[in-house]
Amino acid sequence: MTTYPIDTAPEGSRPALAALRGALGLVPNLAATMANAPSLISTFVAAFGQFGGTRFTDAERQVLLLSNAVTNRCAWAVAFHSTVALAHGAPADAVEAIRRRELPDDPRLAALSATTRALIDKRGHLDEGDVKTFTAGGFDEVQLLDVITGLAISTMANYTGNVADPPLDPPFRAQAWNDGY
Template sequence: MTTYRIHTVETAPEDSRQALRSLQGALGLVPNLAATMAGSPSLISTFVAAFGQFGGTGFTDAERQMLLLSNAVANRCAWAVAFHSTVALAQGAPAAAVDAVRRGELPDDPRLAALSATTRALIDKRGHLDEADVKSFTAGGFDERQLLDVLTGLAISTMANYTGNLADPPLEPPFQAQAWHGGY
């Protein structure tokens, strides 16, 4: 297995440093997963740019985190599950909804259930949603534009989750209370 370096702003390739500075400014730290991604300037720069655009989707902060958590569980990325569980709870997502997604189930809340089910269906069906999938999403209170916005979340998650699965960076102390061991 390859061991990937966990970079700092100072040790990262020059073309990765601005992206890491942006994350540090936004989060107050450079998460180990992003610090690993910094080994590829194109990966970390694309990730940070996409993540920056993800705020303009019409989803609440908690909904964005639930979408990203659903993706992390579907992709079985333990680091990302812990991170997004922690952030989702901090941003007001109901603990029962977070726990349900972590178990591979749908939350009781109809809106969060529609969001989680749709993001998982997009992964499972490789984007080939049927009419019932789309109607379920819009019945949850979302619009067709937001269905396209889910794709931004999927792109972000694919970069992060696959890096996490490949590199297996250590989980930082702020996220350890939400450590996930891949079961559902």
Template sequence: MTTYPIHTVETAPEGSRPALQRLNDALGLVPNLAATMANAPSLISTFVAAFGQLGGAGFTDGERQVLLLSNAVANRCAWAVAFHSTLALAQGVPAAEVEAIRRGGLPGDPRLAALSATTRALIDKRGHLDDADVKTFTAGGFDEMRLLDVVTGLAVSTMANYTGNLADPPLEPPFQAQAWHDGY
């Protein structure tokens, strides 16, 4: 396994410090995954900028976490699954819905199921959705234009999930209750 330093705002390369500071200001901490991403200023800066744009994508905070959790499970990133499970629960996503996604299934809520299924279809089909996939998404109550916002979520998740899989940073105590292993 490759080993990467886990940086603080102070120890990160100069080009990574502003992005880490933004995360620290927003979250009250610099997550280990982001602190690992800081080894590449281009990666952490792009990640933080894209993540900031995801907030205006027309999804609720809970829906955003369902999207990101679905991606983390599809990409088999244990750190991100624990992180987004924790945040989804904190945003009011019912535990049963979070658990369904963590097990590779779909939430029972039709809107969340449509979002989760669509994000997984985009990953599995490399963006080549068919009419049935689009209908699944719109049947959940989403406007077809929100598919482009799902792409933004996928881009953000890919940066985090691939880094997490490559570097395997330690899971912080606040997220350990939601620890996850591939194959659950």
């Protein structure tokens, strides 16, 4: 699939790409690939913007998104979210644990990672124990709905990455990931 620079992207994709460039300082190749479908990139950018308004810290948001990327086996997104998680203060050992499909030692991050993985693995059918794991980590049930927002964002990005396999941008190459499958 084509990876578009802003000036040659479909007209309907340009505002979303410009917003990403403004927020990130670049248009990542995954987003430039999502630009093939203006509805996809526009929805993704709007949802991502709303996700920033949750009560999760920046590091927690990245732990959630990284957990989703690993669970969905999207190498591009794992590299991206590993890089951003570390930049936002997520502990390096937590990032490495998630990349190995393990839970972080930090109980709060472990609860967040376990819950997001359970939501994917169980297709949203959490049991009482899953919810208790989440709330025992210091989160409330309303934040569980914010996790679903993160899952929706990740689904768009991870599935695009898996289908289109865009090249990994230079800033994220140090965190390249092989899922071992």
